[in-house]
Amino acid sequence: MSSRTKARKRALDILYGADLRERPLADALAEEALRATQQPQREGSWPYAREIASGVDEHRAELDALIAEHAHGWTLERMPVLDRAIIRLGAWEILFNDEVPEGVAIAEAVQLASELSTDDSAGFVNGVLSAIAHSR
Known part of the structure; x- marks a missing residue:
């Protein structure tokens, strides 16, 4: 497991x-x-x-607005806490870390959802993050 993957976790x-x-x-x-x-x-x-978590904290309002816009049929409050955290992490990497390609950010977030959340979470995370990436 790469050091960035460990850091994301x-x-x-x-x-x-x-x-x-x-x-x-x-x-x-x-x-x-x-x-x-x-x-x-x-x-x-x-x-x-620390960079990820601080970045999510600093840009939380912007991230949450984009997530809400692209999570069709789901409010932030209705999302499982784990999925919401994964999507915030992935969205921060897509929007604010130019060193990480969008595809890598999405793939890493989907992997976290696959390993740690529900059966439907990986597809949901993929859909929301892909929509955010395409809206840039």
């Missing part, structure tokens, strides 16, 4: 946990930063995970 854990617990993302990031200093074996994935 770590960022997803941060985003999902903060959303599920309805706590500020800044608090979850601070907690994870402390954990990163205590677990040097995980140090390689921390910088990009």
Whole structure:
């Protein structure tokens, strides 16, 4: 597993946990930063995970507006928390990280959904992120 893939999973854990617990993302990031200093074996994935989570936090209103626009028939509140976090992560990579090709961002998000969420989630994530990518 590549270091970026590990970082995405770590960022997803941060985003999902903060959303599920309805706590500020800044608090979850601070907690994870402390954990990163205590677990040097995980140090390689921390910088990009922090970049993703911070980026999602910084651009959340814009990301959520685009997600709501392209998630036909689904409101953000109605989406499963995990799927919402995966889509936010993927949308941030598509829109704000020029180093990651759109196809890679979508494929990585779909893989996370396939591994961690429901049977229908991968298709849903793919559809929403593809629509966001095409709307750029």
